[in-house]
Amino acid sequence: MTEHLPALVTLLTILLMFGTAFAVGLARGRYGIQAPATSGHPAFERAFRVQMNTLEATLLFLPTLWLAAHYGFAFWAGIAGLVWIAARTWYALAYLREAARRGGGFALGMVAWMATLLMALAGLGRAMLAG
Amino acid sequence: MTEHLPALVTLLTILLMFGTAFAVGLARGRYGIQAPATSGHPAFERAFRVQMNTLEATLLFLPTLWLAAHYGFAFWAGIAGLVWIAARTWYALAYLREAARRGGGFALGMVAWMATLLMALAGLGRAMLAG
Amino acid sequence: MTEHLPALVTLLTILLMFGTAFAVGLARGRYGIQAPATSGHPAFERAFRVQMNTLEATLLFLPTLWLAAHYGFAFWAGIAGLVWIAARTWYALAYLREAARRGGGFALGMVAWMATLLMALAGLGRAMLAG
Numbered sequence: 119m120t121e122h123l124p125a126l127v128t129l130l131t132i133l134l135m136f137g138t139a140f141a142v143g144l145a146r147g148r149y150g151i152q153a154p155a156t157s158g159h160p161a162f163e164r165a166f167r168v169q170m171n172t173l174e175a176t177l178l179f180l181p182t183l184w185l186a187a188h189y190g191f192a193f194w195a196g197i198a199g200l201v202w203i204a205a206r207t208w209y210a211l212a213y214l215r216e217a218a219r220r221g222g223g224f225a226l227g228m229v230a231w232m233a234t235l236l237m238a239l240a241g242l243g244r245a246m247l248a249g
Numbered sequence: 250m251t252e253h254l255p256a257l258v259t260l261l262t263i264l265l266m267f268g269t270a271f272a273v274g275l276a277r278g279r280y281g282i283q284a285p286a287t288s289g290h291p292a293f294e295r296a297f298r299v300q301m302n303t304l305e306a307t308l309l310f311l312p313t314l315w316l317a318a319h320y321g322f323a324f325w326a327g328i329a330g331l332v333w334i335a336a337r338t339w340y341a342l343a344y345l346r347e348a349a350r351r352g353g354g355f356a357l358g359m360v361a362w363m364a365t366l367l368m369a370l371a372g373l374g375r376a377m378l379a380g
Numbered sequence: 381m382t383e384h385l386p387a388l389v390t391l392l393t394i395l396l397m398f399g400t401a402f403a404v405g406l407a408r409g410r411y412g413i414q415a416p417a418t419s420g421h422p423a424f425e426r427a428f429r430v431q432m433n434t435l436e437a438t439l440l441f442l443p444t445l446w447l448a449a450h451y452g453f454a455f456w457a458g459i460a461g462l463v464w465i466a467a468r469t470w471y472a473l474a475y476l477r478e479a480a481r482r483g484g485g486f487a488l489g490m491v492a493w494m495a496t497l498l499m500a501l502a503g504l505g506r507a508m509l510a511g
Contacts, residue, residue, distance in 0.1 A: 122377050125319070128312050129369060135309055153348050154291075154298035160416075167416035173308055177435060178397055180312065181390050181442065188387070217415045238391060246384050253508050256450070259443050260500060266440055284479045285422075285429035304439055311443065 123196025124187040130203045131176055138169040138210055161214075168213045175206060175227060182234040189241025195234050202230035254327025255318040261334045262307055269300040269341055292345075299344045306337060306358060313365040320372025326365050333361035385458025386449040392465045393438055400431040400472055423476075430475045437468060437489060444496040451503025457496050464492035 142165045145151070149159035156166050179202060186195035209223025273296045276282070280290035287297050310333055317326035340354025404427045407413070411421035418428050441464055448457035471485025 122373060125316055125369075125373050126377070128316060129366075129373065132309055132312055132366070135305075139305060139309075153351070154294045156298075163416045167418075169305070173305060174397075174401060174431070174435060176308060177438060178394055178401075181394055185387055185390060220415070235391075235394070238387075242384060242387050242391065246381060246388070249381060253504060256447055256500075256504050257508070259447060260497075260504065263440055263443055263497070266436075270436060270440075284482070285425045287429075300436070304436060307439060 120193045120196070124183055124192055124199065127183060127196055127199030127203060128180060131180060131199075134203060134206060134210070135169075135172055135176055138165075138172045141165045141210075141214060142169050164213055164217060167217075168210050171213075172206060172210060175231070179231050179234065182231065182238045186234045186237035186241060189238060189245055191234075191237040191241055195237050198230045198233040198237070202227055202234070205230055251324045251327070255314055255323055255330065258314060258327055258330030258334060259311060262311060262330075265334060265337060265341070266300075266303055266307055269296075269303045272296045272341075272345060273300050295344055295348060298348075299341050302344075303337060303341060306362070310362050310365065313362065313369045317365045317368035317372060320369060320376055322365075322368040322372055326368050329361045329364040329368070333358050333365070336361055382455045382458070386445055386454055386461065389445060389458055389461030389465060390442060393442060393461075396465060396468060396472070397431075397434055397438055400427075400434045403427045403472075403476060404431050426476055426479060429479075430472050433475075434468060434472060437493070441493050441496065444493065444500045448496045448499035448503060451500060451507055453496075453499040453503055457499050460492045460495040460499070464489055464496070467492055 142162075145159075145162040145165040146153065149162045151158045151162045157163055179199075183195050183199050186192075186198075205223050205226035207223075209220055209227060212223055213220035273293075276290075276293040276296040277284065280293045282289045282293045288294055310330075314326050314330050317323075317329075336354050336358035338354075340351055340358060343354055344351035404424075407421075407424040407427040408415065411424045413420045413424045419425055441461075445457050445461050448454075448460075467485050467488035469485075471482055471489055474485055475482035
């Protein structure tokens with residue numbers, strides 16, 4: 119079970135990214151923003167920034183999640199990953215409504231990511247010292 | 250052979266992403282769009298959106314491809330991956346010419362991605378139930 | 381030790397991406413660019429392009445790094461990876477100051493990436509021929 123937790127977190131991350139891309143598509147339709155434009159209405163621009171920021175955060179998160187899992191922290195990295203998913207979902211939903219509300223989810227996601235980063239650093243350091 | 254199919258698909262995905270980045274560079278030169286600008290001519294803006302959308306799609310695709318491969322679907326995920334590569338190449342070439350033509354490749358790529366997603370979900374679910 | 385080199389390079393890549401995201405946040409504050417805007421001052425726009433280009437380059441780099449490592453080139457891919465990290469750090473710092481200075485780091489990073497790509501292609505080709 120523990121060994122599958124990072125895989126589960128990865129799938130949830132993919133679904134979150136898909137959700138934020140879907141929100142951009144909806145906003146394109148609702149506000150009449152024709153591709154390839156990426157501006158033209160504040161609500162569309164928020165949806166677009168949510169997608170891009172989620173993508174940026176995912177690129178920081180997935181490699182550290184898997185390094186932490188590989189170097190002996192599959193369970194705790196998985197738990198931090200579930201917190202990260204919750205935080206980034208909160209961030210996305212809040213930012214879609216109002217840019218000023220994005221701080222809480224962002225900060226919690228950052229803490230959860232930093233936890234996986236510390237696990238990856240600790241695990242890798244331990245493995246390198248052991249030869 | 251089967252076990253190497255996801256690796257082959259990954260390399261092709263990388264080459265596709267490189268191709269879309271290269272197209273942006275070419276369009277920068279042809280239409281005189283100086284970095285860091287990312288707008289100024291419709292053909293450049295299409296090339297830029299093709300690159301970004303390919304990147305977004307890749308971030309959804311590669312993790313599901315590898316989860317599906319890891320959880321017992323290396324061959325079928327590889328086949329779906331080859332379809333995805335073909336679809337996303339079609340999407341890129343069509344969108345570079347005209348934004349309205351991007352639908353077909355986008356839809357086929359989405360179907361191929363969803364096939365890898367279902368394999369990843371099925372494989373992971375099976376593994377978690379088995380303990 | 382050798383087997384851990386790609387993991388170390390991956391962590392350094394993550395820290396580089398985090399650094400470029402941090403620079404965007406700093407520039408948001410310094411030049412008063414409110415989210416979700418991504419333009420409004422040349423220095424902010426450079427920071428934003430550095431972040432996005434680093435992200436794009438990372439998406440080309442990490443999969444080829446790991447394919448090369450998996451297919452028998454862990455050490456040399458790791459060395460190329462360290463060169464890539466140095467080149468992309470140079471690129472980021474130079475571009476933040478002036479767009480015209482980004483060429484050297486970009487070119488060196490491209491060479492280092494292509495080295496990992498050739499290793500991945502050679503290793504995968506050898507493995508496929510061997511069955």
